[in-house]
Every structure is written in C-alpha cells, then in structure tokens.
Amino acid sequence: MEISSTFPFVNQDEFSHFFNWVQDMEGAASGLNNGDTEDIINSRKRVKREDNNNNNNPYYYNNNNNTNNNNEKTMKKDQITTSLILLDEEEKQENKHWAIESEQELGFMDSNFNQQSKAMTDYYNNQIVSHYSDLNELHQSQRAKRRRSSTTALLSSAVVPTTTTTNNSNFVDFGSGSGQAQQQQQQQPPQPQTHQRRLWVKDRSKDWWEKCNHPDFPEDEFKKAFRMSKATLDLICEELDSVVTKKNTMLRDAIPVRQRVAVCIWRLATGEPLRLVSKRFGLGISTCHKLVLEVCSAIKTVLMKKYVQWPDEENMEGIKQGFESVSGIPNVGGSMYTTHVPIIAPKISVAAYFNKRHTERNQKTSYSITVQGVVDPRGVFTDLCIGWPGSMLDDQVLEKSALHERANRGSLKDIWIVGNSSYPLMDWVMIELLMSR
Numbered sequence: 001m002e003i004s005s006t007f008p009f010v011n012q013d014e015f016s017h018f019f020n021w022v023q024d025m026e027g028a029a030s031g032l033n034n035g036d037t038e039d040i041i042n043s044r045k046r047v048k049r050e051d052n053n054n055n056n057n058p059y060y061y062n063n064n065n066n067t068n069n070n071n072e073k074t075m076k077k078d079q080i081t082t083s084l085i086l087l088d089e090e091e092k093q094e095n096k097h098w099a100i101e102s103e104q105e106l107g108f109m110d111s112n113f114n115q116q117s118k119a120m121t122d123y124y125n126n127q128i129v130s131h132y133s134d135l136n137e138l139h140q141s142q143r144a145k146r147r148r149s150s151t152t153a154l155l156s157s158a159v160v161p162t163t164t165t166t167n168n169s170n171f172v173d174f175g176s177g178s179g180q181a182q183q184q185q186q187q188q189p190p191q192p193q194t195h196q197r198r199l200w201v202k203d204r205s206k207d208w209w210e211k212c213n214h215p216d217f218p219e220d221e222f223k224k225a226f227r228m229s230k231a232t233l234d235l236i237c238e239e240l241d242s243v244v245t246k247k248n249t250m251l252r253d254a255i256p257v258r259q260r261v262a263v264c265i266w267r268l269a270t271g272e273p274l275r276l277v278s279k280r281f282g283l284g285i286s287t288c289h290k291l292v293l294e295v296c297s298a299i300k301t302v303l304m305k306k307y308v309q310w311p312d313e314e315n316m317e318g319i320k321q322g323f324e325s326v327s328g329i330p331n332v333g334g335s336m337y338t339t340h341v342p343i344i345a346p347k348i349s350v351a352a353y354f355n356k357r358h359t360e361r362n363q364k365t366s367y368s369i370t371v372q373g374v375v376d377p378r379g380v381f382t383d384l385c386i387g388w389p390g391s392m393l394d395d396q397v398l399e400k401s402a403l404h405e406r407a408n409r410g411s412l413k414d415i416w417i418v419g420n421s422s423y424p425l426m427d428w429v430m431i432e433l434l435m436s437r
Contacts, residue, residue: 208280209259225269255291260295268292319332323377325377329430336429343368353367353368353391354366354367355391385402395424417430
C-alpha cells in the first residue's frame with residue numbers, strides 16, 4: 001500500500017503503528033469503558049516511544065544486522081552439514097551396492113570356473129580312459145600274437161627233421177618178380193627237408209660276471225664288490241638252491257643259481273640301478289628285477305627263520321659274558337636300535353610313512369619304513385622287526401614287535417636289553433642316562 005503521496009509527512013513504520021492503534025480503538029470502543037481505553041492508549045504510546053528510541057539509537061541497527069548475518073551463517077553451516085551427511089549416506093549406499101554386485105560377480109565367476117573345470121576334467125578323464133583302453137587292447141593283441149608265435153615255435157622245434165629221400169629211378173629189383181613195386185616207388189614224390197626254427201635273443205655281454213665268477217678272481221676284490229666272501233655266497237646258494245633253481249626249457253637254458261643270487265646280493269649291496277645291473281650280468285632289466293624279488297622272498301622264508309633266532313639259555317649266558325667283558329655291565333642280553341630305510345611314497349596311507357626327521361634334515365620330503373634289530377656282542381642279529389611305517393616312534397615300534405611280546409610272556413627275566421634314550425625305561429630295557437652339564 002503506497003501512502004507517501006497522500007501523507008508525505010508520515011513514513012511507513014509510523015503509519016502501520018497508527019493504523020493498528022485506530023483499529024484497536026474502534027474494536028474496543030463498544031465493550032470497553034473509559035479506564036480501559038486509557039490503558040490501551042497509554043500502552044500504544046509506550047510502544048511507539050520505544051520504537052522511536054530504537055530508531056534514534058544507531059547500535060540497534062548494527063545488532064540486527066549482526067544477528068541476521070549470524071543467522072545466515074548458521075543456516076549455511078547447517079545446509080553444508082546436511083549436504084555432507086547426505087553425500088556420506090549416498091557414498092555408503094553406493095559402496096554397499098558395489099559390494100553386493102562384486103559378490104554376485106565373484107559367485108558367478110566361481111560357478112563358471114567350477115563348471116569349466118568339471119567339464120575339462122571329465123573330458124580328459126574320458127580321453128585317458130579311452131587311451132588306456134586302446135593300449136590294453138593293443139597289449140592284449142600283442143600278447144596273443146606272442147602266444148601264437150611261441151606255440152608255433154614250440155611245435156616246429158618238436159618236429160623231428162627228416163632227410164631228403166633219394167630218387168632210385170635207376171634201381172631195378174630183378175628178384176621182386178614184377179615191376180609194380182618199382183613203379184610205385186618211382187611214382188612217390190620226394191619228401192622236403194624241414195628246418196628247425198630258432199628263437200631270437202638279444203646278445204648281451206657277460207664278461208664282467210664271468211670274470212667275477214672265475215675261481216682265480218681275488219678274494220679281496222670279490223668281498224669289496226659283493227660285501228661278502230665267496231664262501232658266504234656259496235653258503236647262501238646252497239641254502240636257497242631248492243627254492244631258486246629253475247629248469248631248462250626247449251627255448252633257452254635256465255639262469256644258474258649262483259648268478260641269480262649274485263644279482264640280488266649286488267643290487268642290495270650297492271643300490272645300483274637295474275639298468276646297470278643288467279649290463280653287468282648280461283641279463284634283461286625285467287629279468288634282474290624279477291630275480292631280486294624272488295631271492296629276497298627266499299631269504300625271508302628260508303634263511304631268516306634259520307639264522308635269526310633268539311638265543312636259548314646256554315647261548316644267552318655266553319652273550320651276557322661277552323657284553324660284561326666289553327662294558328662291565330652284567331646280565332645284558334642284547335643291544336637294540338631302530339633305523340629307517342628310505343622308500344618311494346606309497347599309493348596308500350602316505351601320511352603314515354612320512355618321516356619328519358629325515359624331511360627336516362634333508363630339506364626334502366622323505367618316506368621310510370622302520371627296522372628294529374637286536375644284536376649280540378659280535379654284531380649278529382638275534383631279533384628283527386621290519387616294515388612298520390616311518391612316522392612311528394621307536395617306543396611305538398617296540399610295542400608292536402615280537403621282542404615286546406616275548407618280554408610280556410616273561411621270557412626276558414633277569415635280562416637287560418640296552419637301547420638309546422628314544423626307548424622307554426622298563427624292567428627289561430636299559431637306556432642311557434642324559435645328564436646336563
């Protein structure tokens with residue numbers, strides 16, 4: 001509402017106060033008495049006077065301006081804080097959404113990878129199965145051909161060769177009467193000459209074995225090579241002759257017993273590969289492998305029962321005297337020790353044969369079997385326990401051995417078996433005493 005043109009002497013604020021006062025006066029004229037009206041008029045004047053004083057005071061406007069500025073700054077700060085909070089919430093939501101999408105993508109990738117791996121594994125398994133089935137068919141066909149060829153060779157070698165018949169066409173038998181017999185003999189065709197088929201065998205040199213097997217071969221060199229004397233080898237051959245001997249066949253002669261035993265002893269004494277063993281003895285690699293297994297089995301079944309025996313009372317007394325003369329300790333009936341023989345990792349129960357001590361020492365995964373032995377003062381074995389897995393401790397091997405069963409039966413009364421600190425101290429086991437310095 002514009003009032004400056006009509007009332008030039010009144011400003012906007014004064015007119016508003018005056019207009020409000022007039023309205024109040026008119027509204028209260030009917031219901032108010034004179035005293036109330038005067039009070040209202042006085043309150044209006046007081047308010048107008050305060051406004052005039054405020055208008056005349058210069059600090060009033062400055063305070064209002066500062067207050068407005070502070071309010072504006074506070075509002076801006078609040079707006080900025082609200083914006084930052086909204087941005088943080090939006091960022092959190094985006095991160096959460098991104099994490100969910102990443103997990104979904106990772107799960108999808110894992111499922112695809114598993115499906116592809118399974119498909120590839122199935123494919124290669126089928127390929128391997130088909131390959132080995134083809135190989136088995138090929139081997140079976142080759143074996144059938146070998147059987148037929150060997151059967152043919154046996155049949156041909158069994159045929160007795162005959163000589164060619166001579167043609168007696170000029171021979172005339174005048175004493176036979178008629179010439180019919182002569183004509184029948186002339187009409188028979190001559191029989192062809194048959195040849196005996198031979199079996200091809202690879203020619204291998206046996207010079208080294210023939211040199212070692214010669215009676216003039218030095219005893220020291222023989223003992224150095226085979227780790228035993230000629231007499232010991234002869235004794236083993238005599239003991240195993242009935243088990244190891246093979247008969248000659250129509251195709252080839254059997255390998256002598258001495259050579260069979262020598263192949264096994266050389267392999268056990270030196271650990272040489274079968275390829276080199278076959279060259280030394282002039283035999284095939286598979287033949288040498290078969291001989292080693294056969295002779296080892298014969299040694300276990302024949303010699304071990306005969307020569308590795310727990311001594312009787314008479315021999316035990318001699319053993320006690322021998323140990324007492326060496327160590328000064330009475331009633332010692334044997335010295336016990338457990339060692340490990342390295343082997344290739346087996347296909348079954350691999351963890352049971354894992355040797356932790358050898359693995360840490362050699363920095364290479366090692367597998368072994370245990371060998372527990374008891375010897376007399378001369379070093380002759382009186383008890384053996386072979387074959388337990390390499391992960392077992394010495395006291396565990398002792399509990400599984402026949403020596404422990406013999407002690408439980410009371411057969412080791414008043415007898416001490418001496419061992420190292422890896423064995424438990426028992427009423428029949430004497431171990432070394434470890435003392436700190």
